[in-house]
Amino acid sequence: xxxxxxxxxxxxxxxxxxxxxxxxxxxxxxxxxxxxxxxxxxxxxxxxxxxxxxxxxxxxxxxxxxxxxxxxxxxxxxxxxxxxxxxxxxxxxxxxxxxxxxxxxxxxxxxxxxxxxxxxxxxxxxxxxxxxxxxxxxxxxxxxxxxxxxxxxxxxxxxxxxxxxxxxxxxxxxxxxxxxxxxxxxxxxxxxxxxxxxxxxxxxxxxxxxxxxxxxxxxxxxxxxxxxxxxxxxxxxxxxxxxxxxxxxxxxxxxxxxxxxxxxxxxxxxxxxxxxxxxxxxxxxxxxxxxxxxxxxxxxxxxxxxxxxxxxxxxxxxxxxxxxxxxxxxxxxxxxxxxxxxxxxxxxxxxxxxxxxxxxxxxxxxxxxxxxxxxxxxxxxxxxxxxxxxxxxxxxxxxxxxxxxxxxxxxxxxxxxxxxxxxxxxxxxxxxxxxxxxxxxxxxxxxxxxxxxxxxxxxxxxxxxxxxxxxxxxxxxxxxxxxxxxxxxxxxxxxxxxxxxxxxxxxxxxxxxxxxxxxxxxx
Amino acid sequence: xxxxxxxxxxxxxxxxxxxxxxxxxxxxxxxxxxxxxxxxxxxxxxxxxxxxxxxxxxxxxxxxxxxxxxxxxxxxxxxxxxxxxxxxxxxxxxxxxxxxxxxxxxxxxxxxxxxxxxxxxxxxxxxxxxxxxxxxxxxxxxxxxxxxxxxxxxxxxxxxxxxxxxxxxxxxxxxxxxxxxxxxxxxxxxxxxxxxxxxxxxxxxxx
Numbered sequence: 001x002x003x004x005x006x007x008x009x010x011x012x013x014x015x016x017x018x019x020x021x022x023x024x025x026x027x028x029x030x031x032x033x034x035x036x037x038x039x040x041x042x043x044x045x046x047x048x049x050x051x052x053x054x055x056x057x058x059x060x061x062x063x064x065x066x067x068x069x070x071x072x073x074x075x076x077x078x079x080x081x082x083x084x085x086x087x088x089x090x091x092x093x094x095x096x097x098x099x100x101x102x103x104x105x106x107x108x109x110x111x112x113x114x115x116x117x118x119x120x121x122x123x124x125x126x127x128x129x130x131x132x133x134x135x136x137x138x139x140x141x142x143x144x145x146x147x148x149x150x151x152x153x154x155x156x157x158x159x160x161x162x163x164x165x166x167x168x169x170x171x172x173x174x175x176x177x178x179x180x181x182x183x184x185x186x187x188x189x190x191x192x193x194x195x196x197x198x199x200x201x202x203x204x205x206x207x208x209x210x211x212x213x214x215x216x217x218x219x220x221x222x223x224x225x226x227x228x229x230x231x232x233x234x235x236x237x238x239x240x241x242x243x244x245x246x247x248x249x250x251x252x253x254x255x256x257x258x259x260x261x262x263x264x265x266x267x268x269x270x271x272x273x274x275x276x277x278x279x280x281x282x283x284x285x286x287x288x289x290x291x292x293x294x295x296x297x298x299x300x301x302x303x304x305x306x307x308x309x310x311x312x313x314x315x316x317x318x319x320x321x322x323x324x325x326x327x328x329x330x331x332x333x334x335x336x337x338x339x340x341x342x343x344x345x346x347x348x349x350x351x352x353x354x355x356x357x358x359x360x361x362x363x364x365x366x367x368x369x370x371x372x373x374x375x376x377x378x379x380x381x382x383x384x385x386x387x388x389x390x391x392x393x394x395x396x397x398x399x400x401x402x403x404x405x406x407x408x409x410x411x412x413x414x415x416x417x418x419x420x421x422x423x424x425x426x427x428x429x430x431x432x433x434x435x436x437x438x439x440x441x442x443x444x445x446x447x448x449x450x451x452x453x454x455x456x457x458x459x460x461x462x463x464x465x466x467x468x469x470x471x472x473x474x475x476x477x478x479x480x481x482x483x484x485x486x487x488x489x490x491x492x493x494x495x496x497x498x499x500x501x502x503x504x505x506x507x508x509x510x511x512x513x514x515x516x517x518x519x520x521x522x523x
Numbered sequence: 524x525x526x527x528x529x530x531x532x533x534x535x536x537x538x539x540x541x542x543x544x545x546x547x548x549x550x551x552x553x554x555x556x557x558x559x560x561x562x563x564x565x566x567x568x569x570x571x572x573x574x575x576x577x578x579x580x581x582x583x584x585x586x587x588x589x590x591x592x593x594x595x596x597x598x599x600x601x602x603x604x605x606x607x608x609x610x611x612x613x614x615x616x617x618x619x620x621x622x623x624x625x626x627x628x629x630x631x632x633x634x635x636x637x638x639x640x641x642x643x644x645x646x647x648x649x650x651x652x653x654x655x656x657x658x659x660x661x662x663x664x665x666x667x668x669x670x671x672x673x674x675x676x677x678x679x680x681x682x683x684x685x686x687x688x689x690x691x692x693x694x695x696x697x698x699x700x701x702x703x704x705x706x707x708x709x710x711x712x713x714x715x716x717x718x719x720x721x722x723x724x725x726x727x728x729x730x
Contacts, residue, residue, distance in 0.1 A: 469593040476560035476594055483563055495565055498581055502563075505597055 027173040029180050047176050049169075084147070085137045088119040101126040101150065116147035129154040188315050192289060194230050194260050195316065198306070199279065200292045201226040206301045223304075231262040239264035244310055245271040258309035260316070265309045275313070276305040285317050333398055333405055337412060340391040347384045347423055353377060354426050361433060371434060372519075378430045382460075385420065385427075392416040463520045470513045477506045524567070526579045527695050530598045532627075533608035534619035535587030538643040541678035542608065543584045546688055551679050558586040561594055568685075570693055578692045580604075599627060604637040604691050611642040611675065614656040624669060635698050637691055639672035640665070646677040 023032055024039045028047055033039040043049045092112045098105055100120045106112045111124025117137055131154055132144030139157050154160070205222045209215055236255055241248050242265050249255050255264050256274050265274040280302040283293055308316075330338070354377050361370040396413055400406035480503050487496040531539040540558050544550055547566045562584040570576045583598040585591065599605055605627055609620040620640060627638060642662055648655040659675055666673035672690055676683035 468590065472560065472591055472594055479560045480563070492565075495563070495581075499563060502597075509597065 028177045049172065049176075084116065084135060088137065089114040090119055090121055092121055097121050099123040099126055113148060115150040115153055117149045117153035120150065122150050126150060131157055184315070191260050191312055191316050192286075195282075195286070196289055196291060198227065198230050198259060199283065201230070202279070202304060203292055203301060227257075227259050231260065233257045233262045234264050236264065242266035242268070242273055244273040247271075256307050258312055259306050260308055260312040263309060267307075272310055274307055274309045276307050277313075278302070279304045279306060282306065282308075282317075285320060288320070331405075333395065333400075333408065336391065336395050336398070337408075340388065340395065340412070340416070343384055343388045343391060344419060347381065347388065350377060350381055350384065351423060351426060354381065354430065358426065358429060358433060374430055375434055378427065378434070381427055381430075385424065388416070388420065463517065466513055466517050467520075470510065470517070473506055473510050473513065477503060477510070480506065524577045524579055525696065525699060526581060527603040527692075528583070528601060529580045529604040529606065529691070530583045530595075530602040531585060531606045531608060532595060532599065532620075532623045533587055533606075534610070534613075534616040535589075537587065537608045537610040537613070537616050538678050539587060539606075539608045540584050542606070542641065542643060542676065542684060542687075543582055545678045545681050545684045547582070549681070551681070553679075557588065558584060560591060561585045561598055566688075568688060568692060570696060571689055572693060573696065576696055578696065580688065580692075596630065599631060602631075602636065603633075603695055604639065606639050606641055606687070606691075607671075608641045608643055609657065609662075610644050611655055611657050612644055612647055612653045617642075617657050617662060621665070624671065628669070637672065637694050637698075638669075639674065639687060639691055641673075641687060642675040643678055645675050645682070646680045649677075 022036075023034055024036065025032055026039065026042055026046075028043070031042065031046075033042050092106060095105065095107075097112065099110075099122050101122055102125075104110065104123060106121060106123055111122075111127075113122050113124060113127040114120070115122055115127050116133055117131060117139075119137075127148050127150050129149050129151060130146035131139070131149040132141050133147045133149075134140035134144045137147075141157070141159065202223055205219055205226060209219050209222060212218065234257065239249065239255055242253070243263050244265055245268060247253055247266055247268060249264075249266065253266050253268070256267050257263070258265055258274060267274050267276075283291060283302070329335075354374075357370060357374050357377060361374050392412070395409060398409065400409055480499050484496050484499045484503070487493070487499060531543060533539050535557060540555055540562065541551060543562075543564055544552070544555075547564045564582045564584065565579060566582065567577055567579045570578065583602070585595050585598055605623075607620045607623045607627070609616040624638060624640070627636065640662060642657060642659070647653045662675075663673050665671075672687075672694070674683050674687045674690070676687060678684060
């Protein structure tokens with residue numbers, strides 16, 4: 001991964017001409033950041049990657065106290081005037097010297113300036129790039145003084161790159177990302193341990209106190225003791241706001257403790273900051289953890305509800321849920337819908353093509369080639385639509401296993417009906433264009449009309465079956481020819497002659513079929 | 524040597540290709556791929572009851588899938604014999620076989636066409652892994668009614684396969700014998716021995 005200089009943020013992004021409206025994901029913590037500038041400042045602030053650079057800047061001599069700075073500048077200026085190498089400078093000739101860059105005649109007004117590096121003459125506008133040079137007019141980016149130079153010398157200086165400065169930060173980022181991930185994994189592991197201890201503890205409490213005197217009271221007391229032993233609870237009086245949604249606590253906004261992290265949260269139903277979750281569901285969701293839940297564990301244990309905040313819930317169960325969902329296959333209905341969707345995408349892909357060809361073929365001077373292309377598209381579209389219709393019917397015939405599936409089926413029915421109505425429209429215009437074209441052709445050539453009539457005698461179904469027959473025959477011809485080659489190789493000439501006669505037979509049939517299909521055949 | 528054209532017909536995956544391969548190559552492949560188009564094989568046999576007669580079968584093994592149905596007429600048109608195969612564990616396949624028999628009867632004008640109804644995969648019923656869906660008696664009575672030869676075979680174990688071709692061969696030979704005897708008297712033929720041994724000796728150029 002390569003990223004522009006981390007600290008000089010605005011300058012880099014402008015120089016690179018990047019659009020700041022894009023969203024970027026931080027390479028370390030995957031947080032979404034808007035724009036490169038913000039990404040850079042995020043990296044600097046959150047991950048402290050900009051620190052070193054900032055120190056560099058402070059160490060520069062330009063940050064000298066104000067009083068000495070001015071003095072030093074004058075001093076250095078004078079020194080440079082005296083010391084600078086000048087013998088490579090080209091002497092200006094009044095009225096005839098021209099700027100090397102813009103070729104205008106140099107005079108007092110636009111300036112007569114030698115580039116300090118190459119010594120050529122330039123106007124003021126084209127010789128103002130500061131380049132650090134030593135006294136012998138060589139590049140010296142560290143100890144040199146900024147001197148007026150032409151653009152060419154600026155670009156020729158060592159290390160100059162038109163596209164900005166590139167620094168490879170991949171190693172740094174991946175290291176930071178690794179430690180970030182390790183932190184997260186550790187947090188998750190900690191939460192898992194707490195969860196296991198909590199659940200096992202509750203089961204233990206039930207087993208010990210079940211059936212004793214005042215069981216329910218003693219159990220609830222033991223459980224609340226257990227909960228506090230697993231994680232020290234944050235003290236109520238220090239909590240002013242919910243740590244997730246930052247709502248201030250009040251009489252109606254009660255304080256609650258997450259049993260896994262011990263922090264104080266509200267139980268806002270809209271934000272879902274914390275929820276009372278039945279043990280049963282939690283155990284189901286985290287079946288891979290080594291919980292001491294057995295078949296003997298009573299139903300009343302599983303009905304206990306634990307308060308868990310949204311953050312803990314997320315980090316404990318989100319990954320598990322994702323993995324679980326990925327493994328389970330789609331239901332039959334959804335699979336059918338996917339294929340239906342695929343067909344609709346095919347149709348959507350054909351339609352723009354149809355419109356383009358229609359535009360061209362709609363004109364008076366449409367070539368027969370374009371018309372045949374149009375009829376091909378029409379056939380394709382018709383096939384796709386019949387397929388779509390078929391799939392829709394299959395879905396509608398399915399038995400809904402529950403209310404939501406029934407709703408899904410109903411809405412598929414509705415949407416497919418509108419889809420077909422919407423998208424069938426171009427089909428009508430295609431057939432009208434084709435028929436009008438065919439009519440004009442019929443009038444012009446009587447011979448062609450005969451041919452067309454013959455074509456039109458075949459229904460689409462007949463054409464289709466003829467085509468498959470033709471295809472099968474061609475396949476078979478190929479196969480038999482291979483067999484002939486094989487037989488000749490093995491010197492079984494009598495077999496080869498039988499096969500050859502078969503090829504001739506196939507050829508006759510192919511010819512018949514192509515004649516029958518006429519224009520509807522393969523090109 | 525007599526040559527006869529033989530065609531195999533029947534529903535898909537009843538074991539037509541397996542029967543042919545058992546007959547021609549005496550091998551069996553459990554996972555044979557379905558045939559594309561029509562395959563051609565040939566096999567020469569000696570008749571058991573008439574040891575001096577050799578018969579060469581040119582076998583066209585057609586694909587059973589619906590897509591290739593249009594190819595079949597080309598192959599049964601000039602055939603001397605047709606093997607209509609069904610699967611004894613699939614009742615549907617017998618119905619398909621019946622339709623093939625009817626098609627043959629209506630489309631082929633040659634009255635000498637020998638049709639043999641063959642029930643395949645009897646080994647599956649013998650080892651009890653699948654119930655028998657078509658009883659031998661039913662198929663046999665149907666065959667007798669329409670004047671077909673009938674056999675039950677197993678391409679996997681090879682039982683009954685050669686008997687099918689032996690019976691077809693002897694029936695074809697019996698038909699041919701009369702017409703051959705009649706024509707040979709009239710014809711004045713010159714025998715050109717195509718497969719005579721080479722007369723070239725070592726001194727000739729094309730040794």
